[in-house]
Amino acid sequence: APRPPTPHVAMLVTPGMGHLIPLAELAKRLAAHHGVTATLVTFASTASATQRAFLASLPPAITSLSLPPVDLSDLPQDAAIETLMSEECARSVPALTEILTELKSSKRLVAFVADLFGADSFDAAVAAGVPKRCLFFPTNLHGLTLILNLPKLHESIPGEFKDMAEPLRLPGCVPIPGPDVLSPLQDKSNPSYKWMVHHGARYREAHAILVNSFDAVEPDAAAALRAPEPGRPTVHNIGPLTQTREGSTVGGGPREACLEWLDRQPAKSVVFVSFGSGGALPAEQMRELALGLELSGQRFLWVVRSPSDEGAVNANYYDAESKKDPLAYLPEGFVERTKDTGLVIPSWAPQIKVLAHESTGGFLVHCGWNSVLESLVHGVPMVAWPLYAEQRQNAVMMSTEGGVGVAIRVPETKRKEEIAEAVREMMVGQGKGALVRAKVAELQKAALEGLCEGGAAAAALAEVVHTWTGEDK
Ligand code: UDP
Numbered sequence: 001a002p003r004p005p006t007p008h009v010a011m012l013v014t015p016g017m018g019h020l021i022p023l024a025e026l027a028k029r030l031a032a033h034h035g036v037t038a039t040l041v042t043f044a045s046t047a048s049a050t051q052r053a054f055l056a057s058l059p060p061a062i063t064s065l066s067l068p069p070v071d072l073s074d075l076p077q078d079a080a081i082e083t084l085m086s087e088e089c090a091r092s093v094p095a096l097t098e099i100l101t102e103l104k105s106s107k108r109l110v111a112f113v114a115d116l117f118g119a120d121s122f123d124a125a126v127a128a129g130v131p132k133r134c135l136f137f138p139t140n141l142h143g144l145t146l147i148l149n150l151p152k153l154h155e156s157i158p159g160e161f162k163d164m165a166e167p168l169r170l171p172g173c174v175p176i177p178g179p180d181v182l183s184p185l186q187d188k189s190n191p192s193y194k195w196m197v198h199h200g201a202r203y204r205e206a207h208a209i210l211v212n213s214f215d216a217v218e219p220d221a222a223a224a225l226r227a228p229e230p231g232r233p234t235v236h237n238i239g240p241l242t243q244t245r246e247g248s249t250v251g252g253g254p255r256e257a258c259l260e261w262l263d264r265q266p267a268k269s270v271v272f273v274s275f276g277s278g279g280a281l282p283a284e285q286m287r288e289l290a291l292g293l294e295l296s297g298q299r300f301l302w303v304v305r306s307p308s309d310e311g312a313v314n315a316n317y318y319d320a321e322s323k324k325d326p327l328a329y330l331p332e333g334f335v336e337r338t339k340d341t342g343l344v345i346p347s348w349a350p351q352i353k354v355l356a357h358e359s360t361g362g363f364l365v366h367c368g369w370n371s372v373l374e375s376l377v378h379g380v381p382m383v384a385w386p387l388y389a390e391q392r393q394n395a396v397m398m399s400t401e402g403g404v405g406v407a408i409r410v411p412e413t414k415r416k417e418e419i420a421e422a423v424r425e426m427m428v429g430q431g432k433g434a435l436v437r438a439k440v441a442e443l444q445k446a447a448l449e450g451l452c453e454g455g456a457a458a459a460a461l462a463e464v465v466h467t468w469t470g471e472d473k
Pocket residue numbers: 016017018019021243274275276277278279303347348349350351352367368369370371372374
């Protein structure tokens with residue numbers, strides 16, 4: 001019989017490199033291991049240079065196209081990013097329906113994959129008659145469990161999360177103190193709250209939910225979600241899907257200067273400091289961090305952004321390049337004093353290459369989930385300094401008693417002495433630091449094994465593909 005045409009999936013990427021990078025990685029795995037090609041559909045609002053360079057670097061089995069711009073000018077100036085992304089998605093349904101209809105007429109379109117703010121795009125998949133709808137959840141099972149439970153929690157918790165007397169307890173999850181619960185839920189009068197509840201309800205319309213996590217990092221949550229529940233899609237732990245070194249041409253040159261600097265440092269001696277694609281600190285914290293790094297006596301490589309007081313805390317989210325010269329905000333004389341032990345670089349680093357470098361021994365991280373996974377895959381212990389979104393919740397799971405123990409959390413007061421202490425303990429400490437380093441080494445092994453042929457993550461993805469194509473591969 002003639003071979004059926006190559007199966008194809010369409011994926012909708014809501015804004016942010018933290019969404020694009022893991023979805024592209026999923027597309028690469030589908031192409032390399034399952035013979036499935038993909039179209040990544042992006043939003044016009046995120047056509048930054050960083051994103052364009054990234055899309056251009058993908059293999060030919062993965063094509064991309066952008067939705068036309070939608071008018072969001074009626075939304076308030078201070079609308080939360082979750083609101084912006086959700087609105088942009090909802091308003092793009094007609095254009096997306098056209099794109100999917102067109103793809104379906106020219107290819108064997110077996111599935112549509114949305115990511116965490118894209119649940120409304122399921123309407124487009126239904127209208128276009130795409131056989132399977134999936135949700136790709138780029139963070140972890142703790143985050144997914146929370147969002148899936150939101151419609152219920154909305155009924156049972158009348159006040160604000162931050163005012164709860166007891167931590168939030170969810171099946172299989174580390175208890176989360178109210179103030180650390182997902183930031184868009186922290187003010188119920190803000191539209192971002194209603195959007196998240198809405199997504200939680202709509203996630204149930206997916207045929208399957210693919211999560212970028214792995215069992216060893218949250219075993220109890222994995223067990224809880226594996227137990228079938230009527231009306232809830234099956235959950236597949238397909239991670240950690242992280243950027244590969246070959247694929248990360250973002251940031252350009254043949255070999256970036258910061259990697260050459262790393263080449264000259266001793267093995268495992270450098271703390272990498274970065275707050276993700278959008279994070280920036282208030283000026284005061286930026287100062288304490290500089291002084292804390294200096295005080296720690298450890299070598300460091302710091303990706304510096306202009307302080308958040310110059311804009312919103314996530315001002316760089318839609319565009320990874322800082323608007324002003326961020327080095328101008330460092331304490332007087334800092335760069336000169338630390339020139340033998342530290343390097344500061346503005347805005348963006350080839351993070352995956354830095355984490356893979358043998359000189360890197362620790363990561364002071366904002367707890368964005370991609371960064372956490374990248375750190376684990378490379379066996380790098382962490383200091384947790386969460387900023388927004390689900391980062392505080394991740395920090396709880398990573399660093400508190402009963403959690404997985406892969407990080408030391410910097411206290412809220414963020415004093416330079418506290419920062420120095422956390423950094424030193426992670427790098428060379430014999431107490432908590434030693435435990436963290438051992439746990440990270442163990443998880444690195446589990447993560448890599450899962451992705452090998454026959455491993456848990458590889459099997460989970462194969463299972464999903466089977467439901468799309470009916471073929472075993
Ligand atoms: N990233 C990078 N260089 C930077 C900052 C970020 O390559 O200077 C990459 C990082 O490796 C990760 C992604 O951008 O893959 C950030 O995702 P994450 O979930 O950690 O945080 P977010 O940016 O969503 O806050």
